[in-house]
Amino acid sequence: MTIPQILEKQRTFFATQQTKDISYRKKSLQKLLKEIIRRERDILKALHDDFRKSEYEGVMTETSIVISEVKTMIKNVSSWATPKRVMPALLNFPSSAKIYSEPYGTTLIIAPWNYPYQLAFSPLAGAIAAGNTVVLKPSELTPNTSTICKEIIERVFDPNHVTVVEGGIPESQELLAQRWDYIFFTGSVPVGRIVAKAAAEYLTPVTLELGGKSPCIIDDSANIKLAAKRIVWGKFINGGQTCIAPDYLLIHKRNKDEFVKAFTEEIIKAYGENPETSDDFPRIVNSRNFDRLHKMLENESFLAGGKTNRDQYYISPTLLDEPSLESEVMKGEIFGPILPLISYEKEKDLHSIISKYDKPLAFYVFTNKKSFAKKLIKQYSFGGGTINDTTVHFANHNLPFGGVGESGIGGYHGKHTFDTFSHKKGVVIRGNWLDIPTRYAPYKGKLKQLRTLMKLG
Template identity: 65%
Template structure:
C-alpha cells in the first residue's frame, strides 16, 4: 500500500500541477476554511486524547495553525517569486536569480504532544512550496489523528496529500521508502533512526527534537515574575512540551523566595487541588506516566509529587536539589516535574549545562542585561528567552529548531516554505556582449586576469 501510494504521488508531482502557485493557494484557502469551521471538533478531539484544556488547545494548537495558514496564503506569491541577486562582475553582463523549487514527495512524521499543530504546520509549508506529502500523525492521539485524516481527505486528492495512520511498524515501512524530503518531530532516539533511514538515499531531513532545557535564575532576577512565567511555561500541556524548562539553576540567595513564589503561582493557576482543575492536562499514556513516576522516587518534592495512575495524573511538582545522576536529571523530563538546583558562582552553571548535549531551548531570568546577554552568547541552544519561557515559539519571524543533539534544520513562517524548497541559482547572460578573455587560447591573458581579479 505505502509504495503504491508514494508512486502515485511521485507521478502526480511529475504532472507539474503543484508547481502552479495559484493552485497551491486555492488548496490552502480550502484547508483554512475547513480548519476554521471545524475548530471545535479539533478542540474536542484534543480533550478526548489527553484532556487538553480548551484554552491551551486554542492558544497552542488551532490558533497557531490558522495564523500560519493566513500568513502563508498572504505571502506565498512573494515567497515563491524568483529572487534577483546582485551578479558578479566576472559574469558581466548578466542577471542572477534564486528559484525556489519543491523537493517532490515529502514525508512528515508528527508527535503526540501537540498532535494537531505539529502535524499541520509543517504540512502547510510543504504544500505551499509545491510538494506532495504523506503525513503520519501520532498513534497515541487517535481522536486528533482521525480528525486530521478526515480533514485532509476533504481538501486534497490522495495523490497530493494523504494521511497514513499506524504505529511503529507503519513508521518503519514509511522510512524504508525513497523520499525527496523527510520532516520529523519527536525524540532524539527516534530522530537518529530517521536520520539513519534517510542516509542511504542522501535524503535531506529536518529533525525537530528536544533536550534538557536549562532555566537560569540569577541573584538579580524578579522572583515573583519569574515564578509566574515558569509555572506557565513548564506546566502548560502538563509539561509535555519540547521547549519547556527542564530544570532550574537558581542562585542560592533566591531559592527560598522562589519556592514560596512557585507555590503561590501554582495555586493561582490550578488551585490547591490541581487534580480537579479543568486547566491542567493529563499524561498521554500509561507508559509515560510510569516513566515520570519513577523520577519522583526518593526525591524531595517541595511542591506536588502526588500521582494517580487511574487518571494518568501527576501533580505540578517541584523537586529540591536532585543529584545530577538521579533519574530525573538523566534525560529530558517531558512532564510536570521541575528539578531545582542552586548555585553560587557562574562556573557551576557552566559545569552543569555543558554536561548535557546542546538543548533545544535556554532561559535566563535576570535584571542585569549585560549578564543575561553574556549567558545567551556563552551557551549553544536552539532558541530561548530572557525573562520569559517558551514564547520565542510564537514569533514566525524567528526560525524554530534545534542544534546538535536537539535537532537539525528550522521552520516557522517563511522558514517553513524555505525548508521545503530547494533554492537553485540561475545566471542569465546577455547576448549583446561577449568578453573573450575567458576563452582559449589563454596565451598572454594570465597576467591581465590576475590584475583584474584583484579589483573584483
C-alpha cells in the same frame, strides 16, 4: 492502497507540475483554512479526549497557531515563490542572476503526540505553500486527533497531493523505508536518529525537531515573583509535555527560598489547591509515559507537588529539591510536569552543569543584568530561547524554530517553513552581446587580467 503505491501516485502527480502553480497552492491552502476553521470544535474535543487538554490551551497552543500559519502562507506564497534577483558576478559580465524556490517533490511529515494537531498542520501548510506533495503520519498515541486530521485532509485534498497514513511503528518503519525527496520529523532524539539513518540511505534532506535538557537560569537580580509566574506557565502548559519547556532550574542560592514560596503560590493560582481537579491541567498521554515519569520521582525530595494517580495518568505540578546530577530525572529530557531545582553560587557553577548536557532546544535566562544575559546567549549553543520568559519565542513566526546538534536539524515557522520545503536553485542568465575572452584558453599573458577581475568581483 499500500504505502509504495501511495508514494508512486504522488510522484506521478508531482510530475504533472500542478503543485508548482501558485494559484493551485493558494486554492489548496484556502480550502484547508476553511475546513480547519469549520472543524475547530471537533479538533478541540479530540485534544481533550486524547489527554484532557482544556479548550483554552487547545486554542492557544494548537488551533490558533495553525490558522495563523495557514493565513501567513496564503498571504505571502506569491511573493515568496517569485524568483529573487541577486547581484551578478563581474566574472560573468554581462549577466543577471536569480534564486528560484522550487519544491523538493514528495515529502513525508511525521508528527508527534504532544501537540498532535499543531505539529502536523503547521509544517503541512509550509510544504503545500512550497509546492510539494505530502504524506502525513500522525501519532498513534493520540488517536482522536489523528482521526480528525485524516478527516480534514481527505475532505480538502486530492490524495495524490496530500494523504494521511495512520498506524504505529510498523507503518512508520515502512514509510521510512521508502525514498522521499524530503522528510520532516518532530519527536524524540532516539527516534530522530532512526529517521536520520533511514534518510541517509538515499541522501534525503531532513528537518529534525527534537528536544533535550533545556536550562532555565535565575540569577540574583531577577524579578522572582514574575519569574515564578512565567515558569509555572511555560513548564506546566500541556502537562509539561512540551519540547521547549524549562527542563531544570539553576537558581542563585540567595533567591531559592523566595522562589520556592512564589512558585508554590503560582501553582495554586493557576490550578488550585488540588490540580487533579483542575480543568486546566492536562494528563500524561499514556501509561508508558506515566511510568517513565513516576520513576523519576523515586527517592527525590519535593518542594511542591509530587502527587500521582496512575488510574488517571496524573502527575501534579512538581518542584524537586536539589536532585543529584546522576539521578534519573537529570539523565535526559523530562517531558512532563516535573521541574528539578538546583541552586548555584558562582557563574562557573552554571557552566559545570550546563556543559554536562548536549546542546538544548531551548535556553532561558531570568535576570535584570543585560550584560549577563548577552554573555550567556553568546556562550552557549541552543535552538532558540527567551530572556525573562519561557517558550514565547515559539510564537513569533518571524523567528526560525529548530534545534542544533542533538536537539535537531533545521528550522521552520512562517517563511522559514516555506524555505525549509524549498530547494534554492541558483540560475545565471548570460548576455550574448559581449563575450570577454579572458577565461578562454590559451591563457598565456592573461593572468594579470584575471587577478584584476577576481579582485573587482
